[in-house]
Amino acid sequence: MTPLIEVQHVNKAFGGLQVINDCSINVEKGSITGMIGPNGAGKSTLFNLIAGALTPDSGRVILDGKDITALSADQRFHRGLLRTFQIAHEFSQMSALENLMMVPPQQAGESLFSTWFKPGQVREQEAEVRRRALEVIDFVGLHHVRNELAGNLSGGQKKLLELGRTMMTDAKVVLLDEIAAGVNRTLLGDLIGNIERLNREMGYTFLVIEHDMEMIARLCDPVIVLAQGSVMVEGHIQDIQNNPDVIEAYFGTDAA
Numbered sequence: 087m088t089p090l091i092e093v094q095h096v097n098k099a100f101g102g103l104q105v106i107n108d109c110s111i112n113v114e115k116g117s118i119t120g121m122i123g124p125n126g127a128g129k130s131t132l133f134n135l136i137a138g139a140l141t142p143d144s145g146r147v148i149l150d151g152k153d154i155t156a157l158s159a160d161q162r163f164h165r166g167l168l169r170t171f172q173i174a175h176e177f178s179q180m181s182a183l184e185n186l187m188m189v190p191p192q193q194a195g196e197s198l199f200s201t202w203f204k205p206g207q208v209r210e211q212e213a214e215v216r217r218r219a220l221e222v223i224d225f226v227g228l229h230h231v232r233n234e235l236a237g238n239l240s241g242g243q244k245k246l247l248e249l250g251r252t253m254m255t256d257a258k259v260v261l262l263d264e265i266a267a268g269v270n271r272t273l274l275g276d277l278i279g280n281i282e283r284l285n286r287e288m289g290y291t292f293l294v295i296e297h298d299m300e301m302i303a304r305l306c307d308p309v310i311v312l313a314q315g316s317v318m319v320e321g322h323i324q325d326i327q328n329n330p331d332v333i334e335a336y337f338g339t340d341a342a
């Protein structure tokens with residue numbers, strides 16, 4: 087198996103608090119890897135280190151064999167490392183379809199030079215983006231609300247739209263940060279189904295932080311358990327759920 091993301095001996099402290107502690111993980115290409123751990127274990131911090139929102143004190147982050155430790159979040163995005171974000175305030179006043187159409191970076195339409203000299207090409211490119219956005223909106227099951235303002239969508243529909251936004255790019259790997267939170271069970275089923283299809287049919291790799299154990303169990307293999315900033319155990323969810331160290335980390339000594 088080839089790792090798409092490698093975190094190698096990463097450390098990160100905030101003030102005197104060592105939050106990530108000589109942490110190493112691999113996310114295999116084509117996997118849906120889950121990351122769980124008790125509150126404060128360092129999951130979000132590790133995500134931020136992988137996505138480029140934070141820089142490690144030491145250690146390396148590798149994407150597809152290349153060291154990306156020194157790259158900004160934006161540069162990582164352009165290399166296909168994506169993170170879903172909540173729909174930003176300014177996008178809530180645009181329709182669901184427009185939200186998708188805004189995603190592709192470096193649209194020719196944004197460049198004055200190309201608008202001036204190649205109007206035909208710009209029109210072609212916009213038509214292509216619209217066609218792709220319509221395909222994506224069908225895929226995520228939001229065709230019926232494509233003209234609704236994104237701000238008016240339900241919590242679950244917004245999550246589906248966020249997933250759709252990653253599909254407007256050439257994503258290699260998508261980091262999903264607690265996307266099940268606040269989503270009703272029906273839409274959660276759609277979300278899980280879409281993530282599985284993106285993985286199977288389009289070759290997406292996912293790294294998923296999630297408190298919702300049902301979602302982790304249905305979707306993720308392997309699952310990495312983070313505790314006190316390093317990997318406690320990694321494996322299939324069933325082995326993890328029965329691991330006494332994991333039970334102790336979650337519930338304290340008495341439960342083990």
Ligand SMILES: Nc1ncnc2c1ncn2[C@@H]1O[C@H](COP(=O)(O)OP(=O)(O)OP(=O)(O)O)[C@@H](O)[C@H]1O
Pocket residue numbers: 100103105123124125126127128129130131132
């Ligand atoms: N910017 C920061 N400055 C100072 N301390 C921070 C910062 N970010 C996180 N921490 C601390 O680092 C520790 C790990 O936080 P982190 O959010 O990474 O954990 P988590 O596993 O994602 O937790 P949860 O499951 O509760 O979201 C916590 O003690 C937190 O208070």
